[in-house]
Amino acid sequence: MVPTLFGITLLSFFIIHLAPGKPTDVLTEMNPKITPEARERLEKLYGLDKPIIEQYWIWLKRITKLDFGESFSTDRRPVMEKIWDTKQPLLERRLFITFLINILSMFVIFVIAIPIGVSSATRQYSFYDKITTTFVFIGFATPSFWLALLLMILFGVYLDWLPISGLKSMNYDSLSLLGKIWDRGSHLILPVFVSAFVGLAGLSRFMRSSMLEVIRQDFVTVARSKGLHEKKVIYKHAFKNALLPIITLLGLSVPGLIGGSVIIESIFGIPGMGQLFYMSVMTRDYPLVMCILTIGAILTLMGNLMADIGYMFADPRIRSK
Amino acid sequence: MEIDTIEILSTRFMKKVVYLLLIILVMFGCESRTSKTIQADLKDDTYRPAYGDTLIAGSIGEPSVLIPMLAGDSASHDVAGLIFNGLVKYDTDLSVIGDLAESWDISPDGLVITFHLRKSVKWTDGVEFTADDVMFGYKTIINEKTPTAYQGDYLQVKKAEVIDKYTFRVTYEKPFAPALSSWGNLVVLPKHLLEGKEITKIDFGRNPVGMGPYKLNKWTAGQELILDSNRGYFEARPYIDHYIYRVIPDSATMFLELQAGGIDMMGLTPIQYTKQTDNSFFKNNFQKFRYPVFSYTYLGFNLKHPWFQDKRVRQAIAHAIDKSEIIDVVLFGLGSPATGPYVPNTWPYNPNVKKYEYNPEKSKHLLKEAGWVDTNGDGIIEKDGKNFDFTILTNMGNNLRKNTATIIQWRLKQVGIKVEIRMLEWSTFINEFIDKRRFQAVMLGWSIGIDPDQYDIWHSSKTKEKEFNFISFNNPEVDELLEKGRRTFNIEQRKKAYYRIQEILAYELPYIFLYVPDATPIVHVRFRGIKPSPIGISYNLYQWYVPKKLQRHNIMEP
Numbered sequence: 001m002v003p004t005l006f007g008i009t010l011l012s013f014f015i016i017h018l019a020p021g022k023p024t025d026v027l028t029e030m031n032p033k034i035t036p037e038a039r040e041r042l043e044k045l046y047g048l049d050k051p052i053i054e055q056y057w058i059w060l061k062r063i064t065k066l067d068f069g070e071s072f073s074t075d076r077r078p079v080m081e082k083i084w085d086t087k088q089p090l091l092e093r094r095l096f097i098t099f100l101i102n103i104l105s106m107f108v109i110f111v112i113a114i115p116i117g118v119s120s121a122t123r124q125y126s127f128y129d130k131i132t133t134t135f136v137f138i139g140f141a142t143p144s145f146w147l148a149l150l151l152m153i154l155f156g157v158y159l160d161w162l163p164i165s166g167l168k169s170m171n172y173d174s175l176s177l178l179g180k181i182w183d184r185g186s187h188l189i190l191p192v193f194v195s196a197f198v199g200l201a202g203l204s205r206f207m208r209s210s211m212l213e214v215i216r217q218d219f220v221t222v223a224r225s226k227g228l229h230e231k232k233v234i235y236k237h238a239f240k241n242a243l244l245p246i247i248t249l250l251g252l253s254v255p256g257l258i259g260g261s262v263i264i265e266s267i268f269g270i271p272g273m274g275q276l277f278y279m280s281v282m283t284r285d286y287p288l289v290m291c292i293l294t295i296g297a298i299l300t301l302m303g304n305l306m307a308d309i310g311y312m313f314a315d316p317r318i319r320s321k
Numbered sequence: 322m323e324i325d326t327i328e329i330l331s332t333r334f335m336k337k338v339v340y341l342l343l344i345i346l347v348m349f350g351c352e353s354r355t356s357k358t359i360q361a362d363l364k365d366d367t368y369r370p371a372y373g374d375t376l377i378a379g380s381i382g383e384p385s386v387l388i389p390m391l392a393g394d395s396a397s398h399d400v401a402g403l404i405f406n407g408l409v410k411y412d413t414d415l416s417v418i419g420d421l422a423e424s425w426d427i428s429p430d431g432l433v434i435t436f437h438l439r440k441s442v443k444w445t446d447g448v449e450f451t452a453d454d455v456m457f458g459y460k461t462i463i464n465e466k467t468p469t470a471y472q473g474d475y476l477q478v479k480k481a482e483v484i485d486k487y488t489f490r491v492t493y494e495k496p497f498a499p500a501l502s503s504w505g506n507l508v509v510l511p512k513h514l515l516e517g518k519e520i521t522k523i524d525f526g527r528n529p530v531g532m533g534p535y536k537l538n539k540w541t542a543g544q545e546l547i548l549d550s551n552r553g554y555f556e557a558r559p560y561i562d563h564y565i566y567r568v569i570p571d572s573a574t575m576f577l578e579l580q581a582g583g584i585d586m587m588g589l590t591p592i593q594y595t596k597q598t599d600n601s602f603f604k605n606n607f608q609k610f611r612y613p614v615f616s617y618t619y620l621g622f623n624l625k626h627p628w629f630q631d632k633r634v635r636q637a638i639a640h641a642i643d644k645s646e647i648i649d650v651v652l653f654g655l656g657s658p659a660t661g662p663y664v665p666n667t668w669p670y671n672p673n674v675k676k677y678e679y680n681p682e683k684s685k686h687l688l689k690e691a692g693w694v695d696t697n698g699d700g701i702i703e704k705d706g707k708n709f710d711f712t713i714l715t716n717m718g719n720n721l722r723k724n725t726a727t728i729i730q731w732r733l734k735q736v737g738i739k740v741e742i743r744m745l746e747w748s749t750f751i752n753e754f755i756d757k758r759r760f761q762a763v764m765l766g767w768s769i770g771i772d773p774d775q776y777d778i779w780h781s782s783k784t785k786e787k788e789f790n791f792i793s794f795n796n797p798e799v800d801e802l803l804e805k806g807r808r809t810f811n812i813e814q815r816k817k818a819y820y821r822i823q824e825i826l827a828y829e830l831p832y833i834f835l836y837v838p839d840a841t842p843i844v845h846v847r848f849r850g851i852k853p854s855p856i857g858i859s860y861n862l863y864q865w866y867v868p869k870k871l872q873r874h875n876i877m878e879p
Contacts, residue, residue: 021748034470036787045468074393074468075385076521085542092541145571152577164581165574166544170377170565170874269569271543284748 001301008297009063009290013056016281016289022048023072023284046072059290068291073283079291082276091184092167095258098265098272101191102257108196109203116200117207118242122234124212132204140201148194148267155190163187165269191268195261206249211242244314251307255300258292368849368868375563375874376848376865379575379584383543383568386526390462390469390507400546400566403862404531407505408436408455408489411771413854415667417502421450421509421532422489431496431810436504438487442555444511445536452489455504456481457512459491467520474503496808498815499772506533534559534863544568550863560850560866563874579607585845591653594841607843610853613666614840617659618722618766619832620713620729624793626761628711635830637687639677641736642729646679648836651724655841659834661823662767662775667855668812669773671820674827684736695737702737710739714754715764717744722764725835729764756786758793771856773819774807779826794831847871 024042043049047058062069068079081087083095090096116136120129156164163169169183214220215238223233262274273292280288312319384397389405392398408422419425422436442450461467463475477500480492493500511530515523527540532555535548546566550559567584569575576593578584580602589598594609603609620638622629629635644658663670688694693702693709701708713729715722723744730740745754754760767778777783780803781795799822806818826832842858844851850865851858867873 019748020746020752025748025751035473035476036785038470038472039787041465042468042470045466073385074391074397075526077527082542088542092544094543145573149573149577152574157577157580160581164577164583165569165571166567166583170375170583266570267574269544269567269571269574271568275543275570 001305004301005294005297009060009294010056012293012297013059013286013290014052016284016286016293017052017055019284021284023286024048025284059287063294068294069287071280071288072285073280073288079288082288083273083291083295092271094271094273094276097167097270098274099257101188101195101264101270101272102261104188104192105196105199106253108192109199112196113200113204114207114246116204118211118234118239120204121208121211121215121242136201136204139197139199142198144194144198144261144263145267147197148190148264151190151194162189165267167270191264191270195264203246203249207242207246210245211238214238214242217241244311247310247314248307251303251310254303254306255296258296258299368870370560370850370866371869371872372558372560372866373562373869374847374867374872375565376561376586376862377565377567377584377874379567379569379578379587381568381570381572381575384546384566387529387537388510388520388526390458390467390471390510391520391526393470396566396568400537400548401529401531402506402533403535403548403564404529404533404537405506405509406531406533407507407509408438409501409504410860411502411856413852413856413860415771415855420505422504425501427501427810431493431808433490433492434501434504435484435488435490438489439555440487442532443553444513444530444532445551445553446511446514446530448511448513450509450511450532451486452483453486454509454512455489456483457516458508458510461510461515461520462508471507474499475508496810498807498810499770499774501810502770502772535564538563554863556863559863561848561862564862579843585848587843589841589843591651591655591841594655594843595653598843603843606846608846608848608851609841609843610851610858611655611839611841612853612855612857613657613664613837614768615664615771616766616768617662617664617837618725618764618835619659620835621763621765621792621832623758623760623762624795624831625758628709629761631691632829633687633691634693635833636677637684637691637736638733638738639830639833640680640684640687641732641738642677642833642835643679643732644835646732647725647728650728651721652836652838655839656836657839659837661826661834662769662778662832663773663819663823664769664837664855667771668816669819671823674823676827677830677833681732681736688736688738693737700734700737701739708739709737710741711761712741712743713762713764714743714745714750714760716747716750718747721838722766726764755791758791763792773815774803776803776807779803779822792831794829796825796829799825847873 022043023046024039040049047055050058059069070076071079071082084093086093091100113136116132120126120132123129152164155162163183163186167184167187168180169175169187172180172183175183215234220233220238223237224230228237258273262278264270265272265274266278276288277292279285280292380396380399382394382396384392384400385394386392386397387401387404389398389401392401406420408420409417409425410420412418419439421439421442423439425434425436427434436452436455438450438452438455444450459475459478459481462469462472463478474497477493477495477497478491479494482490484490491500514530515525520526529537532551534551534554534556536551537546538549539547541547545568548564548566550562550564552558567578569578569584572590575584575587576589576597579587589609594611598607598609620642622635624630648654648656648658657665660674660676661671665672688702688709692704694704695702697703701710703709713726715726723742726740726742730742733740755763769775777789779790779794779796779799781790781797781800783790784793784795802818802822806815806822809815826834840857844858847867848865849868850861852861854860
């Protein structure tokens with residue numbers, strides 16, 4: 001795992017430096033007041049005048065001490081503080097916000113998609129199957145920003161039931177505890193719903209085809225021929241086996257937990273990781289980009305490991321090998 | 322996985338479902354709003370100025386640092402501008418007036434400026450503001466270690482000295498007209514808090530102490546900055562107690578927040594200004610403003626390219642473009658045609674320069690004179706067997722520019738010039754194309770300072786890589802006039818120089834100046850005391866007020 005991680009950071013470091021532009025551009029580009037000397041001085045201050053391999057070495061040395069350095073944006077804050085600001089309450093740290101939204105929406109997706117997948121597989125080509133298929137594909141085809149705007153207009157402007165954007169209301173501090181919980185919760189409803197609705201199709205179709213595959217297998221036929229009740233066949237024997245590939249999917253979705261969604265976070269004005277990552281790439285804030293990529297790489301590797309372990313527990317065949 | 326959806330989609334049932342959905346969506350789109358109208362007569366005199374309430378401004382970007390000299394983005398400058406004042410500022414008629422400086426003397430040779438500072442101005446921590454703070458700010462900005470982009474103007478200073486507590490004097494090598502206005506809020510920092518510390522290493526940029534109308538109370542990263550009024554502000558206590566700067570990265574969301582009451586003030590896009598706010602809900606609840614922005618959009622030619630070296634070709638292209646059409650279509654009429662690099666109705670602006678009316682016949686004639694004729698009948702003119710086709714480069718993400726380029730493409734086709742449009746990501750555009758001069762024509766904009774000095778854009782010495790005369794414009798008379806214009810403080814003499822520069826630019830046409838867009842902010846109707854001016858509306862924010870009866874947010878009062 002360590003060599004893989006090393007390889008990932010090396011590649012990302014070089015690729016992000018290959019992109020044209022520099023972190024100093026925000027100060028210098030198209031600014032008639034800047035002199036060439038000032039530009040050189042700025043680049044030196046950021047350590048950009050050194051050869052790239054040396055920059056990577058410096059970065060690597062720091063990383064072994066778990067120091068991700070300071071952001072190159074004009075605020076010069078430590079990168080970790082931007083991602084995980086210990087001075088803020090937990091609910092307002094960027095990484096946590098994105099984590100929360102993605103876990104909630106993943107939960108919603110699983111709760112809805114697995115039953116849809118299973119039930120439409122058992123009723124293949126029925127009217128119900130067609131309806132659910134259409135429904136999830138509408139979700140798949142819907143641009144999330146468009147759906148988000150429509151829901152904001154409906155629930156935020158017309159009905160005035162839900163807040164439009166942000167994490168909490170202006171008068172948050174004066175609310176009671178229950179009011180505070182509702183205030184935070186109501187701000188999450190639309191973002192979670194939109195990201196879940198759009199992600200529904202993938203998982204439910206996956207579940208459906210995985211179920212169909214299992215149903216056609218011999219052991220299901222055997223179970224049926226033994227005279228077992230159809231419900232028992234499906235939910236006890238087939239369902240368990242059909243769930244196996246889902247574990248892989250779970251493992252793969254771990255990096256998404258920190259990457260978040262740039263679109264959902266931008267449109268709902270949610271200060272999460274997706275927004276931060278996008279901004280850092282656009283301003284070529286190398287330390288911040290590298291920090292997020294490294295954490296992402298670690299999580300991906302861990303997700304893979306966890307999926308493998310999960311497999312081992314779920315499937316005796318793999319264990320024996 | 323089977324693909325059986327296509328079959329389903331074609332069934333009649335599906336069609337019904339789709340229609341039903343469409344109808345529901347359309348209903349949401351058209352139904353009239355339940356307006357939360359505030360019935361208040363704007364002309365009623367009983368609504369006197371009163372203290373209180375909160376102004377919530379929406380912004381796409383979040384400030385990054387609240388020290389003016391370190392900031393590079395407009396969001397940072399917006400907020401830092403409320404926290405820090407400068408020695409001088411621009412008045413509504415664009416002349417320089419005193420701010421922290423009560424008055425100043427300029428020596429007859431224009432080399433020495435002596436500022437007389439206001440007495441008993443206090444930083445918000447209670448310490449008095451003195452000439453030492455100006456000196457400290459000046460030393461910081463010229464310090465090697467300060468990552469600032471605004472050093473240039475201050476390096477021209479030969480000597481800076483503190484004469485006494487309230488007198489500050491700077492001496493220049495050569496007279497330098499933009500010098501006076503450079504003593505704005507970039508160079509005033511509290512010495513007693515920052516002395517001996519490295520400015521980037523401490524928390525001051527996120528926790529500033531200033532002396533302006535507002536002071537920072539709380540900054541929640543990614544969400545909002547809450548500012549409280551500075552009750553001891555030296556001009557007067559601001560009426561509005563709190564100013565909240567809310568970060569909403571998406572402009573459509575921001576517009577919905579405006580309707581739902583989540584924000585009170587934002588900048589509108591042209592379509593929002595002309596169409597989406599043109600209904601009774603907005604007329605009853607909001608006030609809209611409109612004034613030219615200090616910027617212009619242009620089509621610039623690479624003057625090193627053989628085709629564009631011929632002035633007649635540039636003039637022909639100018640005649641083939643209809644500026645008013647661009648403004649009507651792209652900006653919904655919210656802008657004015659540009660004739661030179663200055664904003665109409667400001668003192669350096671010369672209204673009597675050569676204008677190029679839309680006239681395709683004249684354009685074709687000029688092209689013919691320059692040797693460009695369509696000989697093979699394919700609709701594209703040629704010279705020496707080569708078709709006249711060129712590429713306009715512009716940056717991605719700016720729809721106004723994209724649409725403008727498209728209209729120009731269509732108009733130029735009518736005179737036989739084939740244009741291609743290429744959109745590039747900003748950094749790539751600048752580093753790989755502008756800096757390396759790999760372009761035929763570009764569409765870009767300049768934000769212009771209020772001071773008319775544009776030495777860096779037009780002077781022939783500024784054509785090196787990374788410098789701003791990237792079109793390689795070279796005109797000895799303009800060079801001389803630019804030099805002249807920045808070496809005198811006499812407005813009449815400067816005006817003469819800049820008037821002549823505009824005449825030359827209009828004749829030579831290194832750029833085709835297209836338009837000056839309008840800023841179109843909208844503010845909730847309960848805010849009074851707003852006086853629109855050429856420099857915008859927020860210059861007198863401390864004088865805005867909400868009559869007691871109409872105040873909305875008083876929850877944060879201690």
